[in-house]
Amino acid sequence: MVNKREKVMKKVEDHLRMTSRQLVQFDTEEEALQYLTDSFQSELSCDFVSVILIENENLIPKVWSGELQWLKESFPLPIHACYEGLFQSSLTYKDIDKGESCAFLDLLNRDKVKTWFTVPLQDESNIYGFCAIGYLEEIPLLQMSNIFTEFGRDVAVALTLAKQKESERKKMWGMEWMNQNILLDESVESLVSKLVERTGKGTQAQFAGIYLFNDKENCFTFQPPAYGKLTKPMYINVKENYEMKEYFPYIETPGGDELTVPMVLDVKTIGVLHVEQKRMGNVFTKEDREILELMANHVASTLENIRLYNNEKNHKKKLHELLNYQQKLIIETVEKDNFDGITSTLSAIFAEPVVLFDRFMRPMSFDDTFGDIHIDTIARAAVEEVSQLQQQDTAFMLTVCKETNVSFWPINGGGDLLGYLAVCVNQKEFDDFDRLTVDLVRNIYSIQFIKQKLVLDAKEQVKDSFINKLLVTSIENKESIIQYANIFQWDPFKHHRVAVLSVDVKHPGHTDEDILAAQATKSLMMDQLKTRIMMNEKDILLATKGDDYVLIVPAEKEENTLQYWKAFKKNIDRWLKTGRADGRAYLGIGSMAEKIEDYYGCYQEAMQALHVVKQRDTENGCAFFEKLGSYTLLHHIKDIEAASLFIKKQLSPLLSYSDGKSMDLFETLRIYLQHNGSIKKTSEALYIHRSSLLYRLEKIQQLLQIDINDSQNRFDLMLAYKLYELSSANEGQLE
Template sequence: MKLTKREKLLQRLENHLRITARQLVKFDTEEETLQYLIDSFRSELKCDFVGIIREEEYQFSSKVWSGECTFITNHFPMKVRECSPTLLDHSLAFYKVDEETKCKFTRLLIDKKISTWFTVPIRDDNDNYGFCIIGFLNFVPLLEEMDEVFVEFGKDVAIAISLAKRKEVQKQKIIGMEWVSNNLSIATSLDQVIEKVVEGAGRGTGSQFACIYLYDEQENCFVLQPSIFGKAGQIMKIEVEGNYVLKDYFPFLETPGGQQITIPLVIDLKTIGVLHVENKENGFFTKEDCEILELLSSHVATMIENARLYKNEKDHKHRLHNLLDYQQALVKETVENDSFDGITATLSELFSKSVILFDRFMRPISYQLFAFNKEELQSFIDLATIEVFQKRHRELFFSVDEDRKVGVWPVNGGGELLGYLAIDITDEAMDDFYQLSIDLARNISSIQFIKQKLVLDTKEHVKDSFINKLLVETIDNEESIIQYANLFNWNLFNEHRVTVLSINLSDRDEQTNNILEKQAKKSTLWDQIKTRLLIYDQDMIIANKGDENILIVPAVREGTNPKVYWQKLYEEITKWLKVQGDSSQILIGIGGTTNKLSDYYLGYQQAVQALNVVYHRFKDIGFAVFDELGSYTVLHNIKDSSIARLFIDKQLQELLQYSEGKSMDLFRTLRVYLSHNGSIKDTSEELFIHRSSLLYRLEKIQNLLHVNLDSSEDRFDLMMAYKLYDLYYTNKINS
């Protein structure tokens, strides 16, 4: 059957469109595809102009234009909502325009007197790219049957454009792969890797800003890395607070279509950070941009993590080398110098912080101030002391003020506490290396403490030997004694008081039957008291004479009232024990003043006698000055102590033997009765017994001792016996 002219025209157009559609698939870029499309239309249809109108960001833009009427492009861009939606859905021709399809674009063609024109939507099943406009200045008759052909052609064009875009993305990926291999290597440092990656991400997506956040596990936050591309006011640190949904912190996570996009950096299902870009130069971020960033992140995440691990290892090695250098410097300080000042100065340099060394009683013995000033030092010492004793010698951290935090660590050696090391740890990350540095500092400090302790122990041994030679009835070699005194810068010929101090353990400690434990407890307490006493008065001579604790104090320290001085000292010692949480009791006997060498032995004897009196009579007071003991001082001068003991036995022996092991203590009953000058009422109240019970005891005492308690002579003899007993019977004090 012979085809008509009309059918031949349709067949020719269909064939041309099919050939054109097949050719479009061959091009790699969208620009080449559209250019071929325009050239094909103009050559076959002999039209006056062809234009490709793209939909971008809710606007129609003239993408490509060829032929006459270029003035039409001056009216673009046009808002999509001002144009007929038919342009994106169906082919529209000049003869199809009605009231419904009239819009800004169709009126433009009418106003410009374009006689013949038609449009072809460029779309496929998923995307709508815009439309193609073909125009003739003169009238050209077209067949309505061409509508379907043009619509199908538009679909083919859309597929070709989509394929071209995918090819472009693939090409970008290949370029990205080449960029990674050319710019990054295993040896690249972390900062260089991040700098190159953000530059590649920024330029590859046309962004004005790109950066990387890396996750800090210790701080539990994302930290902005210093190397960034472009400029933007980004948050330096993003805290992760309980919620670990990444999108809550980066809202544009893998979400195209906006002015930001974030891609996670993942290794073995573990997020190590994110790659973030902002402010695309043209339009919004697309799926293609997202794919490019995902490709980049997948290749560089491992490299970033390796670079970070390498950097950490390198930093760790460098810090270890520095630590070894400081260790050598600290050891050198302990060998060459006897003080702690060199150690605190070196430690302050190591930590770049203030460092303070305390003894075990929280007395600062050396410090190096870095951020503190001397006005703040005392408040810091007071706060540290309170914290240490409340925490019972454990490691602790506390704030000096709102901006500063201090750590305090015990310094131990030989199984005992030697002191405390305090370091300003404001804004410090307490990692394993920092803790290692702390342990090193504590060990070196411990060495210096032990070294000084050995020196002090040697001096103490010499001092004890000297005191044992001084406090004797007859001094063999006075010149030797004077030479010993010179070692301690001590003028023996100035007035001094010799004092004996006794430690009575708490009831709980006394209940143990282990004598060695008791002695160890007393020895520990005495060491602590000695340290405190030397802080209290550096001119005080402290030593041991056998089991007795001796204090020799310059008399000038007492001022005009010796009792006030010793009462204050006694209260200080008692307070120190309470701070330590110890309920042991201290008793002090104070001898008379010395004027010559022989007076030291006499003062020592007086101190022992005064201590005996304190134990038996004044335990609640805790101390006594021999010169103020009244009749005791006269009784002390009895030359023959055996006579005194015979007198005591004659007057009190029967009571002592009767009271031993019995609940009815007649020995104490008589003492209390005599001290109250024979008052039945006062005696019974102090002993907490009934009047009749007291009268029974008094009768029993009179029968045992064969005395009359109403006789002033008998009562005087008994009182003297008790006073002599206080002076000469000392077995209970040192037991």
């Protein structure tokens, strides 16, 4: 009897060892488990054999062979509801106390399984579950718990190897599939479609999709298409919390109804691969995570390769388009004289409104796609912005009407600022080709500006020649003057006033010796003034004569002569202040010319008024010849030796005494004469007491040795003061 028992045990042991060796040869978990159950059932003649594995805190029957199929339908069972000894050593129905609580054992008792034993499936690092063998009848069991426990370890090792083989095979198969199906020149949408479909089917998920991280918007953006129906939002804002678990709870964590793995490229997360709702109500496993990781790793590098390939492809396409646009724009500059063709072409390129401004922010060319945005609003905001810039030829951006971004770029040519290009875009979002396009168009605009300037310069030269022929003592060819006037649409038979405008420049960045630099600055300021005058006073005929501008103004503009010229001079001063150099404008205004022969005389009057106002350096810098009085005569004699001797004789004692002293007798006498000898008015003008003024006047009479109340003496003194004001010697003391 003992020998028979030993033989049976030896036979079972040999079978178990043979089974262990066979299990190692299988490549998949399913094949290994199926062989295990079939071999047990055939060798032990049991009613059922089941391999029950742990999956996400539950017991799942992976393989079931034999009877009691309805028992299988009672799964899954929570691990915590089952006896922990099932996973530690071999057990039989005799090893369990009746008071032990176990959901699995309760099922066996419920279905009247009279004889059963379990074998734990575990190795040194993994606990997979256990194998259960059952009989509906009561049969004697051999005492082979140690052998079965050792067999369970071998099965666990075989399962580990099978899982590794299966995982490697899936990876190889996945790599092979990706190499065969992923093409470098396909679109991102096509790539994503293939990958999410493969991922969804491989993990048995009802949904699979990709979210890419948008650095600018700081959010995860869904990248269509998806496999299945999207339940999460299209955009997931990251805000200040960069913990991905906050947005994807099962990031790299199996065991839930969703699973997410990051897509990483060069240590930077570029997005995530996400699956949801595994079929049959199951949860996602470690194997599913491995599939996602394989796909995610390949997706990250492939997306980057496709992005680089598509960028290169788009660059070539954009470069070709840019060359076509360049040819089209050049044709516009050759065939047309205006800017409208260039503006409309650029507007079509960016599909946004475009405006060309001159250097004074006056719109010159624009399309009609601005909608509710008024160009004048943009211009006013731009003028205010430019006034705050240290350099006017600097690009800048404005936000108009709270929502619309308008970017400005300067247009330069020949070292000068010619205008501004404005486009309703955010230049911070421009790529290299957008910037290249803007630079190209700016150059084309510059060429057109210079082309127009050449035409205008030629026209101005003709105008200057015309003015020089008009402003002569004797006009030899009156008919020629009339022909020139017709060219410039100027009516010589109407009444006009003649004025001369001059500008003196004090440049803080240059010494007095640097004449060339100062002259260049003055030329630039005069050119800017000319543009402003022609833009705002279109009826005025303006031409260059020497270093000054001659202005011929229609009489009908002077409804109130004094107010008109006062406002005109005020505008000149305001325009000068916008420049970077310190400039002072002087305006001499002659009489009204009623016929062609009058213009020379009126011009001479204007020049005399200009010289006087420059010498006197009056506060407003403007003078009418008609109101200069004696100054017009004195101007012609101020530089002769007799005038200098006369000034010295009359005023030298006062100049010598007042030099370096707090009591300025020279200024005191001048104010006294201007107020016709009024003690009250003079003391008020000098802010001194009456007695102090009387003391000064007495001192003056002692120095000059004359009676200042004598009419003849007063006349001589006033004449000396006027000559002194006109004299170039008024900057220092007379010798």
